[in-house]
Amino acid sequence: MNYLLCTLFEIKWLPDIWAVILVSVIGFGVVISLLILTVLFLVLAERKLLGFFTQRKGPNRVGLWGVLQTTADAIKLLCKENIELLSSDKFIFTIAPIMAFASVILLWCLIPYNSEFHLINSSVGVLLYFAIASLPMIFHFLAGYSSNNKYSLIGSYRSLGLTCSYSIVLMLSVMSVILVSGTMDLDKIVLFQSKTWMIFSNVLGFLIFFIATLAKLNRCPFDLSEAESEIVCGYHTEYSGMRFAMFFLGEYAELFVMSMLVVILFFGGYLPPFGMYLANAFMGNCEFCSYLIYFEQTIWLFIKTLIIVFVIIWIRATLPRLTQVSTLNMFWKYIIPISIFNLIMIIMMRALW
Amino acid sequence: MNYILTTIDSVLNWGRANSIWPLTFATSCCGIEMMCASASNFDIARFGSEVFRPSPRQADLLICAGTITHKMAPLLLRLYQQMPEPKYVIAMGACTCGGGMFSSKDCYSVVKGIDKFLPVDIFLPMCPPRPDALFDAVLKLQKKIKKESILTRKEFIEGHKIVFEERDEILVLKEERNEHI
Numbered sequence: 001m002n003y004l005l006c007t008l009f010e011i012k013w014l015p016d017i018w019a020v021i022l023v024s025v026i027g028f029g030v031v032i033s034l035l036i037l038t039v040l041f042l043v044l045a046e047r048k049l050l051g052f053f054t055q056r057k058g059p060n061r062v063g064l065w066g067v068l069q070t071t072a073d074a075i076k077l078l079c080k081e082n083i084e085l086l087s088s089d090k091f092i093f094t095i096a097p098i099m100a101f102a103s104v105i106l107l108w109c110l111i112p113y114n115s116e117f118h119l120i121n122s123s124v125g126v127l128l129y130f131a132i133a134s135l136p137m138i139f140h141f142l143a144g145y146s147s148n149n150k151y152s153l154i155g156s157y158r159s160l161g162l163t164c165s166y167s168i169v170l171m172l173s174v175m176s177v178i179l180v181s182g183t184m185d186l187d188k189i190v191l192f193q194s195k196t197w198m199i200f201s202n203v204l205g206f207l208i209f210f211i212a213t214l215a216k217l218n219r220c221p222f223d224l225s226e227a228e229s230e231i232v233c234g235y236h237t238e239y240s241g242m243r244f245a246m247f248f249l250g251e252y253a254e255l256f257v258m259s260m261l262v263v264i265l266f267f268g269g270y271l272p273p274f275g276m277y278l279a280n281a282f283m284g285n286c287e288f289c290s291y292l293i294y295f296e297q298t299i300w301l302f303i304k305t306l307i308i309v310f311v312i313i314w315i316r317a318t319l320p321r322l323t324q325v326s327t328l329n330m331f332w333k334y335i336i337p338i339s340i341f342n343l344i345m346i347i348m349m350r351a352l353w
Numbered sequence: 354m355n356y357i358l359t360t361i362d363s364v365l366n367w368g369r370a371n372s373i374w375p376l377t378f379a380t381s382c383c384g385i386e387m388m389c390a391s392a393s394n395f396d397i398a399r400f401g402s403e404v405f406r407p408s409p410r411q412a413d414l415l416i417c418a419g420t421i422t423h424k425m426a427p428l429l430l431r432l433y434q435q436m437p438e439p440k441y442v443i444a445m446g447a448c449t450c451g452g453g454m455f456s457s458k459d460c461y462s463v464v465k466g467i468d469k470f471l472p473v474d475i476f477l478p479m480c481p482p483r484p485d486a487l488f489d490a491v492l493k494l495q496k497k498i499k500k501e502s503i504l505t506r507k508e509f510i511e512g513h514k515i516v517f518e519e520r521d522e523i524l525v526l527k528e529e530r531n532e533h534i
Binding site: 047051054055056057058059060061062066068069071072073074075076079080081082083228229232233236237238239240241244 | 364365367368369371372377392393396398399400401403404406407408410411413435437438439
C-alpha cells in the first residue's frame with residue numbers, strides 16, 4: 001500500500017489528495033473482488049464437500065466438475081422476483097440485508113493479507129474487528145423483526161440468545177491471545193508468531209475460540225437461528241431473490257473472514273509454516289523475490305484459512321444440532337469457567353516470565 | 354432488438370435451468386422417493402438442485418409429492434402463490450396427476466389432479482415414481498426452461514393470475530360443502 005502510495009505521489013500532475021483516494025479505492029476494489037471470488041468458490045466447495053462426506057458426487061453438470069454451479073445460482077437469484085410484504089416494516093426490511101453484507105465487507109478490510117496490503121491498519125485492530133463483527137447479528141435480528149412473521153421472530157430471538165452465550169467466551173479467549181502477544185495490532189500479532197505459532201502457547205484458548213467461532217457463524221452444531229427443521233428458515237424466511245442472496249453470501253463471507261482471523265490469531269497469519277519463504281529458498285535474495293514474497297504470503301494465508309474452513313464444513317457434516325437450552329447451558333456452565341481459568345493461567349505465566 | 358433479447362434469454366435460462374431449488378413439500382409416499390433422490394445412491398445434487406429450501410420465498414420448483422386432499426389444496430395453492438416468479442410445478446405421482454387410486458367417483462376427499470388449480474409444467478405418473486423418474490422430470494423441466502423467453506413468461510403470468518382468483522373461490526366452496534357432509 002505504502003509503495004503504491006509513494007509511486008503515485010511521484011507523479012507530478014496528480015494532486016496528493018487524489019493519490020490517497022485512488023489508493024484506497026484500488027485497495028477496496030481488490031478486497032471486494034477477492035471476497036466475491038472466494039464466496040463463489042466457497043459455496044461450491046461446501047456443496048461438493050458435503051456431497052463427498054455423504055458418499056455423493058455433488059454438483060457436476062454445469063461446467064467442468066460443476067465449477068459454474070454457483071455462477072448459475074447467482075444469475076438465477078439476481079433475476080428472481082423480490083417480494084415486498086404489505087405487513088412488513090419496509091425501510092428496515094430493505095436495509096437489513098444490505099447493512100448485514102456491508103458490515104461483513106468492512107471485516108474483510110481489517111485483515112492483513114500480507115505485510116504490505118493492510119487496508120485499515122489500526123493499533124486496536126482486534127477490538128475494532130469484534131466491534132464490527134457484532135453488527136451482522138443486529139441486522140439479522142432487525143430482519144427477523146421487520147418481516148412480521150412468527151418464524152422469523154423466533155429465529156431472531158434465538159440468534160440474540162446465542163449472542164449472549166458466545167460473545168463473552170469469544171472475548172475472554174481473545175483476551176488470552178492479547179495477553180500472550182502483548183498487542184492488539186493484527187500485524188504485530190502476526191509478527192509475534194514468527195518463531196512459534198500462538199496455538200502452541202495457548203491450546204485451550206484456541207479450542208474455546210474455535211467453539212465460540214462456530215457459534216458466531218451460526219454454523220452446525222449451533223445453527224439454531226435458522227434451524228430448517230424447526231423454524232422454517234429463521235430470520236430470512238420472508239426474504240427472496242437478491243435480498244436473500246445478500247444474507248446467504250454474507251454468511252459465507254463471514255465464515256471465511258472468521259477463519260482468516262483464527263489463522264491470524266493462532267496459526268501465524270501470512271507467515272510461512274517453516275520459517276522460510278519458498279521464493280527465497282528457490283531463487284535466493286533477488287529483487288524480483290521481494291515482490292514475489294507478498295504473493296506468497298497471501299497464498300499461505302489462504303491455504304491455512306481453507307484448512308480451517310474445511311474443518312468447519314467437516315463439523316457441519318458430522319454433528320447434529322444442539323437445542324437452545326443445552327447451548328446456553330454449555331456456554332454458561334462449562335466453557336465460561338474454563339476460559340476464565342485459561343485466562344488466569346496465562347496471566348500467571350506472564351507474571352512468572 | 355430480437356438479437357439482444359435472445360442473448361439475454363439464453364444467459365438467464367442457463368442460470369435458471371441449472372439451479373432449480375425445490376420446495377420441501379411432501380404429503381405422502383412420493384415424499385420418501387423424493388428424499389431418496391437427494392440421498393447417496395441417486396444424488397439430485399448432480400443437477401444442482403439439492404438445495405431443498407424450507408421457505409417458499411426462496412424456492413423455484415414445487416415438487417408436489419403425494420396425494421392432495423380438498424383440505425390440503427388451499428394450503429398448497431397458498432404455498433404456490435408465496436413463491437416468487439419464475440416458478441415451476443412438477444406433479445409427482447399418480448394421485449397428483451389425476452387422482453390415481455383415489456380417482457373413483459366414490460372418493461369424496463381427494464383432488465383429482467392438481468392441474469385443476471395449479472399450472473403444472475411436468476406430469477410424472479407412477480405409484481410412486483422411482484428417483485430416476487424424478488431426475489427425468491427435472492431434466493425435462495430444464496429443457497423446457499431453456500426454450501423459454503422473457504416475453505412468453507410474462508404472458509404466462511398474466512394469463513394465470515385470473516385463473517387463480519376464480520379457482521380460489523371454487524376451492525373455498527368445495528371446502529364448505531365438505532364440512533356440510
